[in-house]
Amino acid sequence: MFSLKITEEQRIAREMSRKFCAKEITPKADALEKGEEKIFPVIRKFLLEVQGTGLIETVEDLEEWVQGREFITRNLVSIEVSKALPGFALSMGASLELCSFSILATGSREQQEKYVLPLVHGEKVGCWGLTEPEAGSDIRAMKSTYKKTPDGYILNGQKTFITNAPIADIFVVYAQGEKGYSAFILERGMTGLDTSPPFEKMGMQSSPTGAIYMDQIKVPKENLLGQEGQGLFDAFRVLTNERTVTPSLMIGIMERALQEATKYAKERVQFGKPIIRFQAVQFLLARIWEKLLASYSMLFTLGQMTELGLDTTLLASAAKLFTSEAATQSALDAIQVMGGHGYMREAGVERLARDAKLMEIGAGASQIQLMILGRKLLESDSVEPNPLFFGPSLFAKKE
Amino acid sequence: MKVLVCMKQTPDTEASIKIAADGKGIEEQNIKWIMSPYDEYAVEEAIRIKEKQTGETVVVTVGTDRVVESMRTALAMGIDRGVHCVDPAFLGSDALATAKILASVIKTENPDVVLCGRQAIDLDQAQAPAYLAEILGWPQVYSVAKLELKGNAAVCNRRIEGGEEIVETSLPCVMTCDKGLNEPRYASLPGIMKAKKKEIKKWALAQTGLAETDVGTAGAKVKTLGYLPLPDRPPGKVFKEMETADMVKQVVKLLREEAKVI
């Protein structure tokens, strides 16, 4: 049966996430943004106490956990986190949805045991490095190289704009070699591996972003991730996952923007009445809500398709594109509703606009998502436009 | 050690409360309901006792179907099972009638310790636990901020004005939990999934052994005549466009003559 009826468990899960955020994140949000407090101890607490990952002791537990995670619950929980602090969601996402996910998707059992377990426990911090100074949207232009040696590989090159790189313990990176693009797992402490300090940036300031430097790193052969030469296909799978989790991040921002702006509009009196009485203000708020509702619909459809095993790549692109642009616009509109106060840091809404903007760039810029959709129209003779009629997932487990 | 927790569901601390049209209650629709925060300390303490010494934990709640969600939250935190006291006859129970219902469960369950919150944050009466201890004939320790169980006795630190009082009590007993006793855990996602399968037994009037006249509106010794909202705060006065010294004079004058505080 097709049902989005919220269950008691989902309600409780959302409530717990909300409670955690109110107690552990919101009071520290400013300090986390200014770098006065470290983000990862809070993420660890969240993973252990809300996600309950401490119970995952073996690879079998891990598989059971991954299978058992239900789409709506996961997203309800993330939306709350993003509402409290998008940078928190971003850093946690880079460790779990990018780094861990890539190892879960194509890693060996040994790799999952060695790397994913400490990552889901929040004991170790993960990052995922694809982007390079000269290879952003054009990822095939990557300059990082690997060379096969008798006992492993030698890696050289540089990655940049990598979430968590400055604090990471475990790195998944991509490089080019004889057999094409391949992925490797690196560990902090390997000779020749270094990272930059966190870059100063527009938003998402609680999430450290930096560069990875690879200088003649000797990588043991068991640290090859997935099949040699399959790197870009595997990376595409990780990117699809990232685009699937982006809507919850953006929905969190929109909900927060809507709530803050609505509350303010009811309190702020001009021309003798609360400004929410002016239709021009109501319409700004209604536009935010409209975008939020549309984003929810996309998210639910993505959830249903994921559970049905349908190919989500196109909808994930469209959802990432739509929700990120909608979130930036919503945050800007919320500032408009709040006037000068909204422009002030203290109100906490200008931060939402700065944070939202990232997702129009990361995980493939908006133009790239449009290209993915456009190319599909160009290349297929007749395109099925209805997502429920899309084919099976490209990443269905090959047993 | 068997620990039983009496838990009440209350409106969220941040809910904006509106008086119902008949003036006899509050508007229950559209507000968020939570486990009364002091009861969370009781739930947490029960789980910790079990973690330390094994045994069983039970949560008991009197209320309509709506309270099940809060009970399920207690189960998700780690309580083993629940008893939900629900019957149309229970509606309108005062603290004494509620205590009678709870006592009927406790007599069957035979726990070593009954933990309650210090007070429910809605009506702030803090009466049910005392009635409960009286009905059961058990000792009662109120406002416990530290608890140590030693065999058949408990040593409790109680919050009192300006310090703490240390009391020893025999078991079984009723204790009410205060802030500082512990840091309640979050219900984790696996805990929430596990709670789905835990038992919540229904407990109706027939099971209590009480008469219809003991409980609900019929059994209530306290009759609530009505509820009044807090009076609206009168708007503040703003003095503008005068010299500061004159403004101060005006303010002092009002404080003296109108507010009569100086």
Ligand SMILES: Cc1cc2nc3c(=O)[nH]c(=O)nc-3n(C[C@H](O)[C@H](O)[C@H](O)COP(=O)(O)OP(=O)(O)OC[C@H]3O[C@@H](n4cnc5c(N)ncnc54)[C@H](O)[C@@H]3O)c2cc1C
């Ligand atoms: C805070 C932050 C965190 C990040 N975290 C990570 C991470 O964890 N891991 C990781 O690998 N990367 C990460 N990135 C990098 C991110 O994925 C890239 O910035 C993104 O892919 C865009 O690449 P670029 O910055 O090189 O922009 P470019 O590719 O140089 O693009 C510049 C502009 O040109 C447009 N453009 C490019 N090509 C075309 C085209 N063919 N047609 C039309 N327009 C085009 C783009 O849309 C964009 O507007 C992060 C970035 C930021 C800012």
